Amino acid sequence: MNFSQTLPLNIALIIMLLPLIAVGFYYIKLRNSEELWKFALEGAGDGVWDWDISNDKAYFSDRYKEMLGFNNEEVDNNIKEWNNRVHPDDAASLDQAVSDYLSGKTEKYIHEHRVICKDRSIKWVLSRGMIVKRDKHGKPLRMIGTHTDITARKLLETRLENLAHFDALANVPNRTLFNDRLKLALSYAKREKKMLAVMFIDLDLFKEINDLYGHETGDIVLKKVSRQLVSCVRESDTVARMGGDEFVILLPIIDEIEDVKLVASKIVEAVAQPIKVAKTHLHITCSIGIAVYPQHGKDEKLLVINADMAMYQAKNSGKNQAKFFEEAMLN
Numbered sequence: 001m002n003f004s005q006t007l008p009l010n011i012a013l014i015i016m017l018l019p020l021i022a023v024g025f026y027y028i029k030l031r032n033s034e035e036l037w038k039f040a041l042e043g044a045g046d047g048v049w050d051w052d053i054s055n056d057k058a059y060f061s062d063r064y065k066e067m068l069g070f071n072n073e074e075v076d077n078n079i080k081e082w083n084n085r086v087h088p089d090d091a092a093s094l095d096q097a098v099s100d101y102l103s104g105k106t107e108k109y110i111h112e113h114r115v116i117c118k119d120r121s122i123k124w125v126l127s128r129g130m131i132v133k134r135d136k137h138g139k140p141l142r143m144i145g146t147h148t149d150i151t152a153r154k155l156l157e158t159r160l161e162n163l164a165h166f167d168a169l170a171n172v173p174n175r176t177l178f179n180d181r182l183k184l185a186l187s188y189a190k191r192e193k194k195m196l197a198v199m200f201i202d203l204d205l206f207k208e209i210n211d212l213y214g215h216e217t218g219d220i221v222l223k224k225v226s227r228q229l230v231s232c233v234r235e236s237d238t239v240a241r242m243g244g245d246e247f248v249i250l251l252p253i254i255d256e257i258e259d260v261k262l263v264a265s266k267i268v269e270a271v272a273q274p275i276k277v278a279k280t281h282l283h284i285t286c287s288i289g290i291a292v293y294p295q296h297g298k299d300e301k302l303l304v305i306n307a308d309m310a311m312y313q314a315k316n317s318g319k320n321q322a323k324f325f326e327e328a329m330l331n
């Protein structure tokens, strides 16, 4: 059916032009340039905020609220309410970034932080903003800005970081992260004149597990041993896998050598517990070498080398035991 044949021409024209007329009205409504930029920013997928600093009122765009799972009517345009949605661990650094910008200490306001959504899930946002109005003394009166959802990028970064620093099989830090943490702990121990300990752990006759039960079973044993090691130490300590059946543990602050002995015996005992894989109970033990800062080495390399050497002495003395490094081991 031909449209113009059934309707008078002027009505048909009006109907066809309706979308354009609607857009025209919309733009008249948006003639105020502020609304235009807000509209443009929203179109780019960012949430927009507009903060009246002097009376702490704030405008948050629909997209901003939607990002956090709220309807337009569900939240007030009140800066305090929105500040409460910032993850507690990021609140201080956000406050700092805003006050540094407002005081002129920094030239730009740009900050990445976590926000808590309506459903209590966490999102990462990139917040950017600028001062758009000052009083005659230069005091900031109004700031506008955007929030961009960067959760996907943050997740990817975390995953890449995990790949670079964690051992995927044992789910503990790898050699690289261990070395970083040892370096940090060592500089603290030097400054504060404290002791720290490095334990080098090697499973005894692990090759037999692989040979008798297969590599997959060997992997399960490594995972379970790793978990056992983690359970024997404090959260502030680091258990890492160096590769193969070798693990290291960093005890970053120790008061007495006796404390290290206790941890080592606990580990020897825990690893010797039977490990259940399918219906079989496997038995494995470990040998541990220990080097303590400052008496057994003053830098991170030497501490690890000496702990390794002490571990070989533990193996040579019958396995399933821990030994502290001694100078005599060098002969």
Ligand SMILES: Nc1nc2c(ncn2[C@@H]2O[C@H](COP(=O)(O)OP(=O)(O)OP(=O)(O)O)[C@@H](O)[C@H]2O)c(=O)[nH]1
Residues within 6 Å of the ligand: 169, 202, 203, 204, 205, 206, 207, 208, 210, 214, 215, 216, 217, 218, 219, 222, 243, 244, 245, 315
């Ligand atoms: N299942 C499994 N095995 C591994 C992995 N990485 C290394 N291995 C094996 O672990 C074994 C390590 O054996 P060694 O430490 O050399 O010797 P051991 O049998 O433990 O004997 P001692 O150290 O002298 O007590 C080797 O057979 C390696 O092939 C891994 O990721 N998974």
